[in-house]
Amino acid sequence: MAQDEQDDYLIRPDPLDPRLTEKVAGVDQTGASIETRVTVERALTIFLNGQEIVTAMTINDYPEYLALGYLLNQHMLLPDDTVTGVDYDEELAVVVVRTRRKTDYEKKLKKKVQTSGCAQGTVFGDLMEAVENVTLPRAELRTSWLYALTQKINTTPSLYLEAGAIHGCVLAKEDRPLLYMEDVGRHNAVDKIAGYMFKHRVRPHDKIFYTTGRLTSEMVIKTVRMGIPILVSRSGFTAWGVELARKANLTLVGRARGKRFVALAGEDRIVFDQDLRYVEEESAKHRRKAAVHDD
Amino acid sequence: MAQDEQDDYLIRPDPLDPRLTEKVAGVDQTGASIETRVTVERALTIFLNGQEIVTAMTINDYPEYLALGYLLNQHMLLPDDTVTGVDYDEELAVVVVRTRRKTDYEKKLKKKVQTSGCAQGTVFGDLMEAVENVTLPRAELRTSWLYALTQKINTTPSLYLEAGAIHGCVLAKEDRPLLYMEDVGRHNAVDKIAGYMFKHRVRPHDKIFYTTGRLTSEMVIKTVRMGIPILVSRSGFTAWGVELARKANLTLVGRARGKRFVALAGEDRIVFDQDLRYVEEESAKHRRKAAVHDD
Numbered sequence: 276m277a278q279d280e281q282d283d284y285l286i287r288p289d290p291l292d293p294r295l296t297e298k299v300a301g302v303d304q305t306g307a308s309i310e311t312r313v314t315v316e317r318a319l320t321i322f323l324n325g326q327e328i329v330t331a332m333t334i335n336d337y338p339e340y341l342a343l344g345y346l347l348n349q350h351m352l353l354p355d356d357t358v359t360g361v362d363y364d365e366e367l368a369v370v371v372v373r374t375r376r377k378t379d380y381e382k383k384l385k386k387k388v389q390t391s392g393c394a395q396g397t398v399f400g401d402l403m404e405a406v407e408n409v410t411l412p413r414a415e416l417r418t419s420w421l422y423a424l425t426q427k428i429n430t431t432p433s434l435y436l437e438a439g440a441i442h443g444c445v446l447a448k449e450d451r452p453l454l455y456m457e458d459v460g461r462h463n464a465v466d467k468i469a470g471y472m473f474k475h476r477v478r479p480h481d482k483i484f485y486t487t488g489r490l491t492s493e494m495v496i497k498t499v500r501m502g503i504p505i506l507v508s509r510s511g512f513t514a515w516g517v518e519l520a521r522k523a524n525l526t527l528v529g530r531a532r533g534k535r536f537v538a539l540a541g542e543d544r545i546v547f548d549q550d551l552r553y554v555e556e557e558s559a560k561h562r563r564k565a566a567v568h569d570d
Numbered sequence: 571m572a573q574d575e576q577d578d579y580l581i582r583p584d585p586l587d588p589r590l591t592e593k594v595a596g597v598d599q600t601g602a603s604i605e606t607r608v609t610v611e612r613a614l615t616i617f618l619n620g621q622e623i624v625t626a627m628t629i630n631d632y633p634e635y636l637a638l639g640y641l642l643n644q645h646m647l648l649p650d651d652t653v654t655g656v657d658y659d660e661e662l663a664v665v666v667v668r669t670r671r672k673t674d675y676e677k678k679l680k681k682k683v684q685t686s687g688c689a690q691g692t693v694f695g696d697l698m699e700a701v702e703n704v705t706l707p708r709a710e711l712r713t714s715w716l717y718a719l720t721q722k723i724n725t726t727p728s729l730y731l732e733a734g735a736i737h738g739c740v741l742a743k744e745d746r747p748l749l750y751m752e753d754v755g756r757h758n759a760v761d762k763i764a765g766y767m768f769k770h771r772v773r774p775h776d777k778i779f780y781t782t783g784r785l786t787s788e789m790v791i792k793t794v795r796m797g798i799p800i801l802v803s804r805s806g807f808t809a810w811g812v813e814l815a816r817k818a819n820l821t822l823v824g825r826a827r828g829k830r831f832v833a834l835a836g837e838d839r840i841v842f843d844q845d846l847r848y849v850e851e852e853s854a855k856h857r858r859k860a861a862v863h864d865d
Contacts, residue, residue: 299807301832301837302837303830303832304829304831304832304842305842306840306842309832311807311834313807313811313812313834314808315808315810316786316808316809316810316811317810418599438806439825440785440786440805440806440807440808459808491735491754492611492627510734511608511609511733512608512734513610513611513754514610514611515611515627516608516611517594530734534599535598535599536598536599537598538596538598539595545597545601
């Protein structure tokens with residue numbers, strides 16, 4: 276059964292990939308020597324046409340998707356832009372996105388705002404506009420899907436379960452996880468999903484976005500910009516995240532663990548079809564692991 | 571006893587401050603209406619002399635310390651700079667730091683790197699230099715201090731325990747927590763401590779820095795730049811964080827929960843003086859709360 280479930284994924288974590296973790300030596304609380312695995316992070320510089328845009332720290336499993344998604348979520352690449360090439364050079368740790376349309380982003384790059392979750396220096400005014408002018412589609416979030424989905428995600432082998440100190444994001448449809456991306460920064464995991472959706476023309480209207488991280492303003496803005504109507508997290512809310520979600524009519528579900536969850540925006544999309552007597556509390560094992568996963 | 575312990579703090583969280591959390595209505599997993607508290611985040615724009623530097627999202631409890639610490643940690647304010655004024659305007663949500671020395675940071679602001687934890691657009695080259703040229707002081711981390719310290723921090727009333735979705739950082743000496751700052755972004759909590767230390771000329775050489783967040787490269791760089799020789803977290807490591815800590819000879823202790831911890835750099839500062847038979851595992855209550863605190 277576990278195998279069937281995992282076959283639903285188009286992309287899922289590969290915790291055994293030797294490039295993604297590193298064995299390091301240290302000592303434990305008794306002073307004894309130990310070896311443990313830690314997540315790698317690598318610098319990757321993203322260019323848009325001739326222009327150096329940013330150097331991101333990433334586990335670097337999907338540099339092309341990361342570059343596309345980063346530029347999209349920064350409004351530097353527009354949904355109707357024609358991408359003429361994405362070239363990744365492993366040795367130089369550089370990825371270049373080429374587009375037909377050319378713009379000078381020097382000026383835009385100057386004015387930055389630090390959002391709270393993981394500040395990306397997003398262009399503030401642009402993002403606020405994006406939330407205010409958007410109309411998210413009608414959609415359904417059945418609670419039976421929600422419980423099945425979180426159960427599948429929690430039992431999928433991941434870097435998070437293997438080495439910790441990593442963020443995960445999942446794009447899902449109904450009760451099926453489709454793309455499960457992890458990265459050292461949560462924003463990278465989101466951007467990789469956005470890049471995949473752009474490249475493969477995945478439609479957002481019937482999707483659910485799941486994150487291990489907090490429901491901050493930045494997370495809400497990115498989900499809305501991707502056109503996805505439902506955002507779920509096992510973690511908590513910030514007040515501004517809630518406010519923006521309400522403004523955009525995004526369904527915002529947080530603290531989703533075991534039987535429990537709380538919805539603070541777009542509650543009308545939720546269909547309470549699950550008999551709660553048949554939902555299990557989260558296993559102690561997962562809870563313990565989750566507790567290690569603190570940012 | 572709890573009272574005595576808390577009297578050690580120079581600054582500690584004030585979870586009952588009505589400006590820091592907001593009551594919001596929503597529904598729970600049964601569809602029933604509920605009310606819950608969420609952490610606020612507010613935009614604060616930081617100016618250095620005439621220059622607009624950044625807009626940060628913050629809980630805004632200490633705008634002056636945040637501004638000073640941000641500028642220090644970005645290398646825009648130097649330890650020997652003379653600050654002639656720090657003016658906070660609540661209505662405009664602006665804080666202006668004035669210094670005798672004036673520099674144009676337009677050029678520096680152009681080249682950014684996204685570090686993994688919470689990317690602040692830190693100036694990469696500068697920070698690498700800072701780690702390589704630093705000599706951290708000799709110091710001791712007794713395991714008896716470590717257990718007493720984490721126990722005190724975990725039982726201190728905080729926004730984290732009240733509303734979740736927040737990061738905490740603590741500056742400590744031996745087994746005494748001195749400054750306990752929280753914020754929606756971990757980098758803000760660190761910056762507020764750095765700002766306090768700068769303003770009140772707190773010496774770093776005999777201090778211990780504690781964070782709820784992961785031990786990423788950014789966290790290591792900031793601790794090293796502050797001149798603090800010991801960094802402790804209840805959360806995990808990234809490989810680059812470990813590498814930088816070793817380069818700087820920073821004592822790096824992670825996954826510190828209950829009886830357990832792992833040290834992956836600077837282990838020689840640790841004195842194993844605690845009889846582990848007398849250390850309790852973390853209480854289920856704290857573990858449950860901690861699990862909500864996911865980035």
